[in-house]
Amino acid sequence: MTGLSFDPMLPWPLIAVAAVLALLIAVWSLWRGLRGWSLRGLAGLALALALAGPALESGIRNKLSDIVILLDDRSASQSLPGRGAQTDAAIDGLTQQLTALPDTEVRRVTVGDDPDGSLIGTALTKALAAEPQTRVAGVIALTDGLAHDLPQLPKTAPAPVHVLLTGQPTDWDRRLVVEEAPAYGLIDKPVTIRVRIEDQGAVPPQVAQTPARLQISLDGEAARSLDLPPGVPLDLPVVPKHAGQNVVSIGFDTPDAPTPELTTRNNAAAIQIQGVRDRLRVLLVSGEPHAGERTWRNLLKSDANIDLVHFTILRPPDKMDAVPVDEMSLIAFPTQELFMERIRDFDLIIFDRYKVRGILMPQYYDNIRRYVEAGGAVLVSAGPEMSTVESLNLSPLGTILPARPTGRVYNQPFLPELTEAGQRHPVTAGLTGAPVEGRDDHWGRWLRMSQVIPSPRAQVVMTGADDQPLLLLDRVGEGRVAMLTSDQVWLWGRGFEGGGPQLELLRRIAHWSMQEPDLEEExxxxxxxxxxxxxxxxxxxxxxxxxxxxxxxxxxxxxxxxxxxxxxxxxxxxxxxxxxxxxxxxxxxxxxxxGPAAPREFEETVATGTKLAALTQATQGGVVNLSDGVPAIRTVREGRQAHGQGVGGDWIGITPRDAASTSGVTHRPILPGWAWLALVAGLALAGWLAEGRGWRRRA
Amino acid sequence: MIGTRVIAILTLLLWAVAARAQDPDPRLIQAADDVALAYVVTGDAEVDRASQAGLRGVSQTLIDRTTVEPGQPIGIDLDQDDLSLLTFLYWPVTDSQPSPGPQAYVRLNHFLRSGGVILFDTRDGDIAGLGGPDGAAALQRLAAPLDVPPLAPIPSDHVLTRSYYLLDDFPGRYQGREVWAEAPPAGAEAAEGVPFRSLNDGVSPVIIGGNSWAEAWAIDENGLPMFSVGSGLDGERQREMAYRFGVNLIMYVLTGNYKSDQVHVPALLERLRDEEAIR
The missing domain is CATH 2.60.40.10 (Immunoglobulins)
Incomplete structure (x- = not known):
């Protein structure tokens, strides 16, 4: 870079005045008919130019070396047999060739494992950004081509990008592809998983034709197996059995072939489906309005996951008053519908101080019993009516209740206590305020309970007065039954003698009855x-x-x-x-x-250049298989095809960039001062001579 | 000898007293077991007698007509008795009754917070609002230390109007006066298709009025009314409506907004039916 610059000795306006003066003199001389007018004018202009101080300026250039980026992919998929050695050998060969080139530096970039797979695009973008654009002469990537961050891949590069693929032409792989798998599913409602078998690479003919034998198992149970030909999507219905993680493992047997497939790690998948319970429906039947009724309502209404259907017997069949029906706000108890037709829709039926008083027919109780045996739940919160002839125990439901009343009612304050079993049972374990021996700060007392004889199967988790059973839990068939032999849990809510964990206890009893997995004993x-x-x-x-x-x-x-x-x-x-x-x-x-059963790295394993082909084409680079040998490196000019077939195999080209840096500037005046003086004086002299006698005398 | 014996007997007696102090008042235990209605003893014998007779009357009505069978009403000394065993408290307001002590207000506030209900009755439905002296000042004096939420006149769609009987007025010995309860939360409008708004799941901790309900409810030992209400047949009708209010009130106290929820039950059953159809 060379240029003209000025270093004026006087301010520019004065120089301009000098130049204008010179022109005026020339014009005046012409008007007067003087012959040396042009020389006079030139002399004046030369003087003005000399004052402007013209100079030549030029930079000092240093030649810079070319940079070749050598990227090697060391992600897990590159650890497949043979690929590591292949990469090492290629790195050695290429480095030797590159260092032999004059003025060429090699930058090594290594891509490791990442939870998101092989991030080759990111690595390339970073490496290119770290180097001066004008010095990059080529990019050579040694990889299996299985980049997982294609959007990060640069669109183009200042120099050819070459991809040298590891792997062998005989590589093949059969893999399981999970196309669709829900993360959540309602318990006992089927969800669909869509899978397919995909063959990649040079699949041996004896494998290509045979279907894969799929093994499917839910939560480690015995596997179901079925044959699935490659390329055919399969909709697999799966029913989550419980809340929380349901693990579906799907895999197929490794196919037999002379060349084994690249990896068996992508032959199986573990799909986790979070089992979620549908909204729970609770039927609360209160035998009479009482102080504890709102306790149940508070509990069940505050749970957003519960639909509560509540009926309270406000008027018994044997009491009448003369008030016309249209002045009353009573509705009929739809017993037939609730206890016969809809009973299976409920997850729990709570009998809260319920008296058998002819409202429910015996066949309803029979139906409730069948409902429990088929997986339903009944919770009985009994007041003193349990010890009377109106006890639920005397109905057909009595056969499944966990205890039968003796008829005695304790009307005395007593402290509810956890039994040995209660301390272990998830329904009562860890309740705050439970009495511990030697400590006074326990929960409050209750004032009344009924005496019962527990059935042999029932588990007594709490006891009350005289160490009599207070809370009993039992399993009946597929279902569950719980019984609280006192109706005074509301005293805990009221804070009598400090109160107690009333809501928590009732919540746990209700949810245990509904088979909440978090409250399972085992x-x-x-x-x-x-x-x-x-x-x-x-x-x-x-x-x-x-x-x-x-x-x-x-x-x-x-x-x-x-x-x-x-x-x-x-x-x-x-x-x-x-x-x-x-x-x-x-x-x-x-x-x-x-973690993933088949990490991303092993989803696909057959080396391919297609993912990176767009970049190599945009930069005139090439995709070369390392199985054909390490390519030779040539230098080509920018913009030319940088990849081709030679006599000795493939070659790849790098483009020397001829980059240089400017380390300083030289400043050289066009003419030295004395030369200007000679020029101006010469011109003036020539003018004088032209106008003077010299010419005339000769003439 | 005698001295030591006296000391021994005294010690025994003291120990027995201390042990007894551990157990709650048997009257209160009985009240908790039987859902007995309770009234605040004001010290004015006339008023207390009316309260007891009134609660006896409404208890008897409940026993006659509904599944609720309360025990004998009990009088509560706010400075002494533990309120946590009670559910409902009738508090007639008189000018002469002394304000309870700070301990009593702690218990009262706890009672209100944990689900208890107090019915304040200023018993001045005949004279209130006429500009003369009424129960407002005494009510303010007694209720000021209580944690009472914002109040509003009971709207016509309140669950109290339908918790057992359908009512549009809450008469006692007097009628036509507004009765106040916890104001519905802002924005609680009638939902579509639901005849009345769904109030928050809580029950109004206080209900305030001046209709002198106890006197309308009051019966003597023979079951006969103790006070006249209105005149003639209209008066007897008013007494009947007063009993109906009493029944509704106790149902409201015990079942909360159960009745308010029941409008949803048909919809809920309908939904079950629909789901069945889909299956």
Whole structure:
């Protein structure tokens, strides 16, 4: 870069005045007919130019080296057999060739594993941004081409981008693709998972024609199997059985072939479906309005997940008054509809101080009994009426109730206490305020309860006066029955003698009856955070068996649990890696999926250049298979095709950029001062001579 | 010898007293068991007698007509008795009654917060609003320390108007006076298709009026009315309506807005039917 610059010795206006003066003199001379007018004018102009100080300016250039970015993909999919060695060999060969080129630097970029897969696009964008655009002479990426961040891939680059693909031409893989899987599902309502089998690469003909044998299992139960040909989508109905994580594992047997498929890690998938309970419907039947009735209403109405249907017997059939019906606000109790037609729609029926007084017909009670045996739930909160002839126990429902009354009612203050079983049972364990020996700050007393004889199967979790059963829980068939032998739990809500955890207790009883998994007596749960797992075994037993964990590869290990509190045994365990683990203590089996069963890296494994082809084409680069040998490197001019076939195999080109930096500026006046003087003086002299005698004398 | 014996007996007696103090008043235990109605003892013998007779009358009406069978009404000394065993308290307002102590107000506020209901009766329905002295000043003096929510005259769609009988007025010995309860929350408008607004699930902790209900309800030991109400047949009709208000009030206290919810039950059953059809 060379240019003209001025370094005026006088301010520009004065120089301009000088130039104008010179022109005026020339014009005046012409008017006077002087012959040297042009020379006079030139002399004046030359003087003005000299005053402006014209100079030549030029930069000092330093030649810069070219940069070649050499990117190697070391993500997990590149760890497949052979690919690592292939990459190493190619790196060595290319580095040797590049360092042999004059003025060429190599920048190494390594792409590792990321939870989101191989981020080649991001790495390329970063590497290009870190180098001066004018010096990048080429980009060479050694990869299997399976980039997972294509949107991050630069659209173009200042130099050819070459992709050297690892892998062999015989590579093939059969994989399981989960096209659609819901994250949530209502319990007992089928959800659909759509899967398909996909073949990639050079699939051996004996495999291409055969369907894959799918093995499907829910929560580690026995697998169902079916054949699915590749390319055909399969809609798989799955019914979440319980709340929380339902793990569906789907996999197929590795196909037999002379060349094994690249990996078997994408032959299986673990799909986690969060089981969600539908809205719960509770039928509350109050035998009479009483002080505790609003307690139930408060509980059930404050739960947004519960639809409450409540009926209170406001007027018994045997009482009449003379008030006309249209002045009363009573509605008929739709017993036939509730207890015969709609009973299966309810998740729980609560009898709150209900007296048998001829409103419900015996066949209704029979129906309620059948409903419970088929998986329903009944909760009886009994007042003193239980000890009378109007007791529910004397109805056909009595056969499934967990206790029968003796007829005695305790009318005395008593302190509800947890039994041994109650301290372990999830319904009562950990209730705040439970009496502990030697401590005074316990919950308040109740004032009345009925004496009952528990049925042998029933579990007594709370006791009251004289250590008589207060809260009994029982299972009947598929269903559950709970009984509270006092109606005075409302005293806790009122704060009598400090009150107690009334809402919490009733909530737990109701939800246990509705088979809430969090309140299951025998449960094995795993709290997964990353790869560390907290295993909790809740049990009514005194001690637990160790947990046997089956790893994804089939090997086993044992974990001992220690008691955290009565009925709860826990252990912390760290999984060796992602995958599907099965844990069991012999009674309960749980399956947990840690991380993705088939990490993203192994979803697709057959090397392909198509994902990066757009970038290589935009930059005249090429996609070369490393299985054909390491390509030779040539230099080509910018904009020319930078990839081709030579005698010795493929070649790839880099474009030397001829970049340089300017390290300084030189400033050279066009003429030295004395030369200007000579020029101006010469011109003036020539003018004088032209006008003077010199010419005339000769003439 | 005698001295030690006296001391021993005294100690025993004291111990027995201390032990008894542990147990709540048997009257209150009985009240908790039987949902007995309770009234505040004002110290004015006439008024207290009327309160007791009035609650006896309304209890008897409940026993005769409904499933609620309250026990004998009990008088409550606010400075002594534990209110947590009670559900309903009738509080006649008199000029002469002393304000309860601070401890009593702590108990009263707890009672209101945990679901109890107080009916304040200024018993001045005949003279209030005429400019003369009425019960307003005494009511203010007694109720000021209570945590009472904003009040409003009971609207015609309140659940009190339909908790058992259908009522459009709440007469006692006097009638036509407005009765006040907790104001509905702002924006609680009648939902579409629902004949009355769904008030918040709570029950108004206080109900205030001046219709001298106890006197209208009051019966003596023979079950005969103790005070005249109105005149002739109209008066007897008014007494009947007063009993109906008493029944509605106790139903409201015990069942909350159960009646208000019941308008939703047909819709809920309808939904079950629809779901069945879909299945």
């Amino acid at each position: 449960a094995l749960t795993a709290d997964v955070s990353g790869e560390s797992v907290t295993i909790t075994r809740r049990t009514m037993a005194e001690e637990t068996k160790p947990i046997r964990i089956t790893r994804p590869d089939g090997s086993e290990e044992q974990v001992e649990l220690s008691q955290a509190e009565p009925g709860r045994f826990t252990a912390n365990w760290t999984a060796p890696g992602p995958g599907l683990y099965r844990m069991t203590d012999g009674d309960i089996t749980r399956v947990m999926a840690l």
